[in-house]
Amino acid sequence: MSISADALKPSGNKRTQTKDLPDVGNPAADKIFSGISLAAGILILVVLAAVAIFLVAQALPVFTADSEDLTSGSFLKYILPLTIGTLIASTIALLLATPIGIGVALFISHYAPARLSKGIGYVIDLLAAIPSVIFGAWGASVLAPKIVPFYDWLATYLGFLPIFEGPASQTGKTILTAGIVLGIMILPIITSMCREIFIQTPKLQEEAALGLGATRWEMIRMTVFPFARGGIISAVMLALGRALGETMAVTLVLASGPLTASLITSGNQTFASEIALNFPEAYGLRMSELIAAGLVLFVITLIVNVIARLIVSRYKEFSGAN
Amino acid sequence: MSKRIDVENLNVYYGDFLAVEDVNMAIEPRSVTAFIGPSGCGKSTFLRTLNRMHEVISGARVEGKVLLDGDDLYGKGVDPVVVRSQIGMVFQRPNPFPTMSIRENVLAGVKLNNRKISKTDADELVENSLRGANLWNEVKGRLDKPGSGLSGGQQQRLCIARSIAVKPDVILMDEPCSALDPISTLAVEDLINELKEEYTVVIVTHNMQQAARVSDKTAFFNIAGTGKPGKLIEYAPTQEIFNNPSEKSTEDYVSGRFG
Numbered sequence: 024m025s026i027s028a029d030a031l032k033p034s035g036n037k038r039t040q041t042k043d044l045p046d047v048g049n050p051a052a053d054k055i056f057s058g059i060s061l062a063a064g065i066l067i068l069v070v071l072a073a074v075a076i077f078l079v080a081q082a083l084p085v086f087t088a089d090s091e092d093l094t095s096g097s098f099l100k101y102i103l104p105l106t107i108g109t110l111i112a113s114t115i116a117l118l119l120a121t122p123i124g125i126g127v128a129l130f131i132s133h134y135a136p137a138r139l140s141k142g143i144g145y146v147i148d149l150l151a152a153i154p155s156v157i158f159g160a161w162g163a164s165v166l167a168p169k170i171v172p173f174y175d176w177l178a179t180y181l182g183f184l185p186i187f188e189g190p191a192s193q194t195g196k197t198i199l200t201a202g203i204v205l206g207i208m209i210l211p212i213i214t215s216m217c218r219e220i221f222i223q224t225p226k227l228q229e230e231a232a233l234g235l236g237a238t239r240w241e242m243i244r245m246t247v248f249p250f251a252r253g254g255i256i257s258a259v260m261l262a263l264g265r266a267l268g269e270t271m272a273v274t275l276v277l278a279s280g281p282l283t284a285s286l287i288t289s290g291n292q293t294f295a296s297e298i299a300l301n302f303p304e305a306y307g308l309r310m311s312e313l314i315a316a317g318l319v320l321f322v323i324t325l326i327v328n329v330i331a332r333l334i335v336s337r338y339k340e341f342s343g344a345n
Numbered sequence: 346m347s348k349r350i351d352v353e354n355l356n357v358y359y360g361d362f363l364a365v366e367d368v369n370m371a372i373e374p375r376s377v378t379a380f381i382g383p384s385g386c387g388k389s390t391f392l393r394t395l396n397r398m399h400e401v402i403s404g405a406r407v408e409g410k411v412l413l414d415g416d417d418l419y420g421k422g423v424d425p426v427v428v429r430s431q432i433g434m435v436f437q438r439p440n441p442f443p444t445m446s447i448r449e450n451v452l453a454g455v456k457l458n459n460r461k462i463s464k465t466d467a468d469e470l471v472e473n474s475l476r477g478a479n480l481w482n483e484v485k486g487r488l489d490k491p492g493s494g495l496s497g498g499q500q501q502r503l504c505i506a507r508s509i510a511v512k513p514d515v516i517l518m519d520e521p522c523s524a525l526d527p528i529s530t531l532a533v534e535d536l537i538n539e540l541k542e543e544y545t546v547v548i549v550t551h552n553m554q555q556a557a558r559v560s561d562k563t564a565f566f567n568i569a570g571t572g573k574p575g576k577l578i579e580y581a582p583t584q585e586i587f588n589n590p591s592e593k594s595t596e597d598y599v600s601g602r603f604g
Contacts, residue, residue, distance in 0.1 A: 136403070225440075227436060227438055228440055228442060229401075230398065230436060231436065231440040231441075231504070231507075232442075232453070233398065233429060234396070234429055234433065234434035234436070234508075235429065235430065235433070235453060235454035235457065235507065235508070235511060236426050236427065236429040236430025236511065237426070237429075237454075237457050238426050238457075245442060245453060249442070249443070249444035249445075250443075252444075
């Protein structure tokens, strides 16, 4: 043992060693490593601060500008429809992707035979690797035209609801289509994160439930879901973060326009898409306006994350970590 | 309620691997039966076949019969979920549901299958079950606190309370004290002695003194070598197993010459 330890020791190490104490390693290496770790940690904060400062500094002219020079007469009027549009698209995506994602994750972790579940897992991960522009192109050229009859049906039979008020878009390029495409895009995030957490449910707890006479579904409700609650929330919030900021797919799929209540007509717009569409030709105050919109998106994302943290920490006492 | 168990020509397989071979055993109601034997001899596997818990592992299957008061647990159309609600199980390490309070833990099994229970009935059941597990006095003031906040020994007794709350016919215990300190072990052993007034208790243990202390009958399992199936070597009253075993290997094991 001692011979091999000596052989492994770097030759530059001139530290004297007492006989009874084992060699604790190279103190210089320890220092370097802890320095690197600290620097990496600080770097993250610096980057975050730099982004925030950049956004605020660049957006500042908007708040001091003459209201007549702004696109919609006032910044609030400009930002409000974008906020609502972004939230609508993300909500649709989450409503679609969360139950499907959790269901698929459960199937992989607790229902499918081992060999099949691995295959499905790979396919889901592959879905996450598809670039968003591909999803956008598919949504715009395949999904949108195909979904028009469904929108017509909604307008005819559920048209009394403001959200399905006709006449339906004949191109299919609506906020609902954008939401569906976003839902497919965030599905792999939710699925793979949930699967990871579901399979970590302690066997002992699962057996406790089964031993009491629980069916498989009852066992999942008693042990897997409570164990995974924090993780599911994190997965959904992470997916929401992606949905809020997703640019390319929405830009390609959505025929944007002013805010409308109906989900099946063209109209509405999201932050990311608005910025991407207008950025190339923007300068001066218009540029500041777009960056200010980016700042608002940044703040919304931050709030979403804080809320997620609060929800997760509320269940700490009962989380199983103790 | 307490029922007898008769095991007839039972073989347990994991896939093609024969884990336990040809067990025949009659377990009397209102008694404590201990399974002893070296690690890997199949005693835990066999215990888990008594309430079909081994089926949790994919590929596990059995041949032969396990009769609970004459009804074959492996008969056609028998639902393992029903079997497990009649034959409760306590595991090696305490496993209360961490997200549930002490009260909810006790009621967890009762509320399965959407059974409804009134609050007064529930209160009574919680108290009786916790009293039955010698835990009531220690936790009565904090029934709404998480079960995972109790000590290891208390958690294990909570798990026992949870098992008896569903009023099983048999309670299986898979090394229930192996994660507990001596004081907690004593508390659980005392409890086992009381449980046999009402239930059939089967316990797997690595601790031979424990088997000698708590059980009426003892079954010694052994294995011929790695990859060979485990077998029931001897099954007799505990006194006989420890003082006058009829098999040489049983004597070697209980006297500490191997295992």
